[in-house]
Amino acid sequence: MCYAFEDIGLGCFWSTDATGRVTYFSPAAQTALGGEQGCIGRSFNELFLPSEGESERSLPFLMTRMRRFEGHVVRSERAGSILWWSVSAEPVMVRGAFAGFLGHCEDITSERRSAEESSHLAMHDALTGLINRRRMSQLLERTLTNCAAQGSPCAVMMIDLDRFKQVNDTLGHAAGDALLKQVAERLVRVVGNKEHVARLGGDEFQVIFPGEEDRGILGGIATDIIAVASQPYSIDGNRCIIGASVGVAISPFDGDGSEELVRNADLALYAAKGGGRGGFRFFIKDLLKAAEDRRLLEEDLRDALERGEFEVHYQPVVRAADNRVVGVEALVRWNHPEKGMISPVRFIPIAEESNLIKGIGEWVLRRACAEAAGWPGHLRVAVNVSPVQFADEGFPALVANALASSGLEPARLELEITESVFLQEGGTTNERFKALKGLGVRLALDDFGTGYSSLGYLKNAPFDKIKIDQSFVRGATEAGSRNRAIIAAIDALAKALDMETTAEGVESFDQFDLMKSLDVTQVQGFIYSEAIANEQFEREIDSGVWVIEPNGPALQRHDRQAMFRRIGVIHDEHYYPVVLRNLSASGALIEGLVGVPVGTKFVVDLGEGQLTVSTVRRSRKSQQGLEFEQTLVADGNGGLCTRSRVSSYPLAAAGLPANTRVDGPHQMGRREDGKASMPAFGMASDWNGAMKRSEDD
Structure with a gap:
């Protein structure tokens, strides 16, 4: 047996x-x-x-x-x-x-x-092999507990893919799944630790960085993630282009518990997407209010078209050779009954996400055609077309109807289309181009060079113009910049294909002179004019020809950001409220103190635990020029921030004011003998006026 x-x-x-x-x-x-x-x-x-x-x-x-x-x-x-x-x-x-x-x-x-396989499947995403939401939740809880015990930070990144839905809709879910697998592989290459990268579901990913709080490092990683996720993908012979947006929150500054930290990273991600996508944002407390403001704005936006709150403004497009206006770009403006003019940067992303963009886009197209029909016959009007509009099979018919209703000649309408419409080569995209060109309208490739441009676009799509994105223009005059060579190459390519070129965002004479030397056909930007209402535009072109003389600063200046807001500086035992007049990565200009000698050391309080040591390098009357010991880093929103932060608890224990709305020097702590010390510097005589201006701004 x-x-x-x-x-x-x-x-x-x-x-x-x-x-x-x-x-x-x-x-x-x-x-x-x-x-x-x-x-x-x-x-x-x-x-x-x-x-x-x-x-x-x-x-x-x-x-x-x-x-x-x-x-x-x-x-x-x-x-x-x-x-x-x-x-x-x-x-x-x-x-x-x-x-x-x-x-x-x-x-x-x-x-x-x-x-083990069952356990693995319960904790990992079956498609990508990354850990799943459940496993990441457990890992984050345990990591935050360990970090809190050790007094160390932990960063959380939330990542969302831009334009992924269009891939699913255009190529099918199988292609979408294949794309997600490639995205996961690229994320792991950037992060380096597969067990710290999770797919939460759909096109959402999460990454944790135990022990990391340096926002310079985290910003660099976020930039790398966006860059690698935005590179073209090959799916079953189709070329796909998507993007990514990233939100970052760091414990304990942005939350102690996992739920709070993830929520705040989500808010930062939402802000990154709302700022135009393809970027990253760090969480700041203002985003809590911004989320509520955005919700209210979306509610108002749903009724804005019906209430007639939109306007179309026109920014002149000028022939660089003789400063003659040859056309305009139609730009939508929202005149809110209570908030006044609201920037398109704020409401267009909301319109895209809430599926309101098609209605707004149609209204802009019809209004621009109707108003342009009354202008002199040599002027063209350019209208932006969103990827959602372009994907609609009824879009060519809409354009034809707008032209017929207005009586505008088709050749005077220019449709500006971005590279994001090219999710696959051939197919419906080519058919849409063929239908539009059959109407006789002009086509312009907008924001050329900001994505992963393919010469195939120019070979297959019948464009009449290439618009050089302002990001190339702004850096073109800086020493060592390659932008000049890129612009020259784009212009040469356009001429070889018998296309016009327009340089966007030209603001200063050094930029303007460079564009002319590179033989760029047309210029658009503040050097000529901002966008103006139709009534003003019609007055300017009443004579039939409008020539604008360029006017602007001699040189571009990016480094120093002008501002007017309250901050504080600390010297010895005293906290002084001051006004921040401008800020750069290496220093700042403050106003409000008198009698400050050159060489004085200040700890600058930029708010939300952002402290940086500085030295006074220039001091004149009530203004001091400061040099930071450690340079600031990009905050992902066009601003600057410190690499690290200090928790509010030790700051409060040290006597740092909860906010900067104090009227004069504040002693942060008592001396051992219990006596108060005298501040080393006085406040400027116009301090109260400056504070009032700061509050008004």
Whole structure:
């Protein structure tokens, strides 16, 4: 009976002598456990791998106790593979003395692997192999607990893919799944630790960085993630382009618990998407209010079109050779009844996400055509087309109807289309271009060079113009910049294809002169004019020809950001409220103190725990120029921030005011003798007026 049990593989029997050496082992199991040496005569413990971590239930310990044990799990290795066994034993006593063990063992490798696979599937995303939402939630909870015990930070990144839905809708869900797999691989390459990257579902991902709070490093990682996620993908022969937006929150500054931290990272992500997508944002407390403001704004936006609150303004497009206006770009403006003019930067992303953009886009197209029909016949009007509008199969018919209703000649309408419409080559995209060109309208490729541009766009799509994005224009005059060469190449390419070029965002004369030297056809920007209402535009072109003389600063200045807001500076035991007049990565200009000598050290309080040490390099009357010891870093929103922050608890304990709305020097702490100390510097005589201006602004 025993031999039959062994032969059919239900288990094996073994026995040892009093010293633990094997005296019998089922033949069927000897090869698996003993190899070429066999099992007989060897220590039973040697047949198995040591326990993973010391514990009192290790096999040697159980054997030493000389007592009965059941179902003890051990491992062995054979040909590089790990086998799992369940071992049971009964001690043999002869005349009251221990004589060895009689035992049974069973190969449970398949059951163990099945259990591990089930456990893995429960904690990992089946599509990408990344950890899933459940596993990430557990990991984040444990990580935050450990970090709190050690007094260390932990950063959380929330990542959302831009334009992923269009891939699903255009190429199908199978292509979307293949794309997500490639995105996951790219994220892991950037982060470096697969177990810290999770797919939460859909096109949402989450990454944690235990022990990291340096916003310079985190901003760099976020930038890398956006860059690699935005590179083209090849899916079943189709070329796909998407993007990514990232939100970042850091414990303990942005939340102690996992729910609060994830919520705040989500708010930062939402702000990044609302700021135009393809960027990153750090969480700041203002985002809590901004989220509520956005919700209210969306409610108002739903009724704005019906209430007639939109306007179309026109920014002149000027021929650089003779400063003559040859056309305009139609730009929508929202005149809110209570909030006044609201920037398109704020409401267009909301309109896109809430599916209101098609209605607004149609209204702008019809209004622009109707108003342009009354202008002199040589002027063209350019209208932006969102990817959602372009994807609508009824869009060419809409354009035809707008032209017919207004009486505008088709050649005077220019449709500006961004690269994001090119999710696949050929197919409906080419058909849409063919239909639009059949109407006789002009097509312009907008924001050229900001994505992963393909010359195939220019080969296949019948564009009449390339618009050079302002991001190239702004950096073109800086020393060592390659933007000049890029603009020259774009212009040469356009001329070879018999296309016009328009440089966007030209503001200063050095930029303007460079565009002219590179033979860019047209210029658009504040150097000529901002966008103006139709009534003003019609007055300007009343004579039929409008020539604008360029007017602007001689040189572009990006480094220093002008502002007017309250901050504080700390010197010795005193906190001084001041006004921040401008800010750069390396320093700042403050106003409000008098009698400050050059070389004075200040700790600058920029708010929300952002402290940086500085030295006064220039001091004149009530203004001081400061140089920071450690440069600031980009905050992902066009601003600057410190690399690290200080928790509010030690700041409060040190006596730092909860806000900067104090009227004069504030002693942060009491001296040991209990007496107050005198501030080293006085406040400017116009301090109260400056504060009033700060509050008004």
